[in-house]
Amino acid sequence: MTKTVTTTPYNDQKPGTSGLRKKVPVFQQKNYAENFIQSIFDSLDGFNGETLVIGGDGRYYNREVIQIAIKMAAANGFGRVLVGRGGILSTPAASNVIRKYKAFGGIVLSASHNPGGPTEDFGIKYNIGNGGPAPEKVTDAIYARTKTIDSYKIADVADINLDSEGSQDVEGMEVVVIDPVADYAELMEQLFDFGAIRRLLSSGFRIVFDAMSAVTGPYAKEILENRLGAAKGSVLNFIPLPDFGGHHPDPNLVHARALYEEMMGDNAPDFGAASDGDGDRNLIIGKGIFVTPSDSLAMLAANAQLAPGYSKGLAGIARSMPTSAAADRVAEKLGIGIYETPTGWKFFGNLMDAGLVTICGEESAGTGSNHVREKDGLWAVLLWLNILAVRQDSVQEIARQHWMIYGRNYYSRHDYEEVDSAAANGLVDALRAQLSTLPGKNFGALKVATADDFSYNDPVDKSVSNNQGIRILFEGGSRVVFRLSGTGTSGATLRVYIERYEPDSSRHDIDTQEALADLIAVADEIAGIKERTGRTEPSVIT
Numbered sequence: 001m002t003k004t005v006t007t008t009p010y011n012d013q014k015p016g017t018s019g020l021r022k023k024v025p026v027f028q029q030k031n032y033a034e035n036f037i038q039s040i041f042d043s044l045d046g047f048n049g050e051t052l053v054i055g056g057d058g059r060y061y062n063r064e065v066i067q068i069a070i071k072m073a074a075a076n077g078f079g080r081v082l083v084g085r086g087g088i089l090s091t092p093a094a095s096n097v098i099r100k101y102k103a104f105g106g107i108v109l110s111a112s113h114n115p116g117g118p119t120e121d122f123g124i125k126y127n128i129g130n131g132g133p134a135p136e137k138v139t140d141a142i143y144a145r146t147k148t149i150d151s152y153k154i155a156d157v158a159d160i161n162l163d164s165e166g167s168q169d170v171e172g173m174e175v176v177v178i179d180p181v182a183d184y185a186e187l188m189e190q191l192f193d194f195g196a197i198r199r200l201l202s203s204g205f206r207i208v209f210d211a212m213s214a215v216t217g218p219y220a221k222e223i224l225e226n227r228l229g230a231a232k233g234s235v236l237n238f239i240p241l242p243d244f245g246g247h248h249p250d251p252n253l254v255h256a257r258a259l260y261e262e263m264m265g266d267n268a269p270d271f272g273a274a275s276d277g278d279g280d281r282n283l284i285i286g287k288g289i290f291v292t293p294s295d296s297l298a299m300l301a302a303n304a305q306l307a308p309g310y311s312k313g314l315a316g317i318a319r320s321m322p323t324s325a326a327a328d329r330v331a332e333k334l335g336i337g338i339y340e341t342p343t344g345w346k347f348f349g350n351l352m353d354a355g356l357v358t359i360c361g362e363e364s365a366g367t368g369s370n371h372v373r374e375k376d377g378l379w380a381v382l383l384w385l386n387i388l389a390v391r392q393d394s395v396q397e398i399a400r401q402h403w404m405i406y407g408r409n410y411y412s413r414h415d416y417e418e419v420d421s422a423a424a425n426g427l428v429d430a431l432r433a434q435l436s437t438l439p440g441k442n443f444g445a446l447k448v449a450t451a452d453d454f455s456y457n458d459p460v461d462k463s464v465s466n467n468q469g470i471r472i473l474f475e476g477g478s479r480v481v482f483r484l485s486g487t488g489t490s491g492a493t494l495r496v497y498i499e500r501y502e503p504d505s506s507r508h509d510i511d512t513q514e515a516l517a518d519l520i521a522v523a524d525e526i527a528g529i530k531e532r533t534g535r536t537e538p539s540v541i542t
């Protein structure tokens, strides 16, 4: 039986950079998840009888919301739901399933790199038929609907068994529980030379992959250990836990510190990597060298043709605005297009669909390609391994040679987390107000070339996105960028992105924070970070 339940709107269901993210107790309010899911369905047209993909990163409250979503999909007229066994699908795997089975769209339950547990974070994201995050016009429509919603539809049935694969009927809709790993692993085998990677791994080349007790555990175990023959035990923390073992499943130098220390140690393996809560981010560390994500994007793009899936070369590269310009230099050398988009993977979808770009990346440890429409952590790991296998160089050698050819873009991001929202907004407003006065001004040896608030004109659908981050560009290619996070769930997070271009290879060995010290000081001088936030230093430096 299907029932229609009366409800009242919540006023805080505005999707951010990547879906709706809130604390679990917020989601546990009466009808909170139901309102948002019905608002998604109400904003879509023509899904009657179509397929919907549902999966999540296994965090706390995943199973409850999956039950609700399936029952609501049935009541709203979907013909079929594909759901990962145990409710598990990594974000890139969900994107692949949507594409492969020509689904109408998908619902991904995740708060990604944010912590999980009864008082931590949960999230709901809608992906469209190309497998990618819904573009702004869809998320705007969903938000508008959340403000007026007065009822939702749900099948009044017992909970669905999510733990055995196979097909079942829910009020006339078919629910198919699928293996969450199989389709994804098969796709990776098509893109990469598994034989070459297997030979590398059997030659004594040691890897370590930290799944951070999050969703990539089962994927990495199957692909790296079972199919590629990495030594048993190479994949750490491989069981997805609802609270990620109490850690932030964020693969950066703070939350993946132990991996970093190991890779810098005397007996370091040759290659270290980690992924985040929902499997779309990657951290790459070679023996004795951390590869900053912006550099990783550039190095992967420069060498991608060594992997079978990219042997014909790249159509173009896209990067988010705060990501360093290292990839631009590669695009220039390859003679292909380079696109600069706002933060968030949803802006890459149109470019990939139109065939303008093959590889995309963000400074926040996100890299991916047109094999799906999400960033993809394990994909980046496998592309690195494929390149290492073919080149027979170390990560260290690949990085140094890259900098020698292209110059080095020293890069760092400073995050000030849980800052008072009014103070953070005040800081950005004040920056905006002084933009026109900055060009031509000198700060020590640094001279401002241009300063603006980034606007993006999508070349494919011609949509315009304003206020995407304050950029201050200095002569010579250095810059600082300021923006507020759209994924946090308490207070505001100020992100300050700092970059310096260094063509001189005798200066490629400087400690990053040292190489950026004058820019860091100027960022504070211009924005008044210390004064306005009351913070003397960032909470996270990546």
Ligand code: VG1
Residues within 6 Å of the ligand: 017, 018, 111, 112, 113, 276, 280, 281, 320, 343, 344, 345, 362, 363, 364, 366, 484, 485, 486, 487, 488, 495
């Ligand atoms: C952050 C990152 C952004 C990324 C987004 C989602 O957004 O900066 O690059 O796309 O998270 O990643 P923000 O608005 O907090 O800066 V994930 O792995 O949460 O899906």
Ligand code: CO
Residues within 6 Å of the ligand: 091, 112, 113, 276, 277, 278, 279, 280, 281
């Ligand atoms: Co993520």
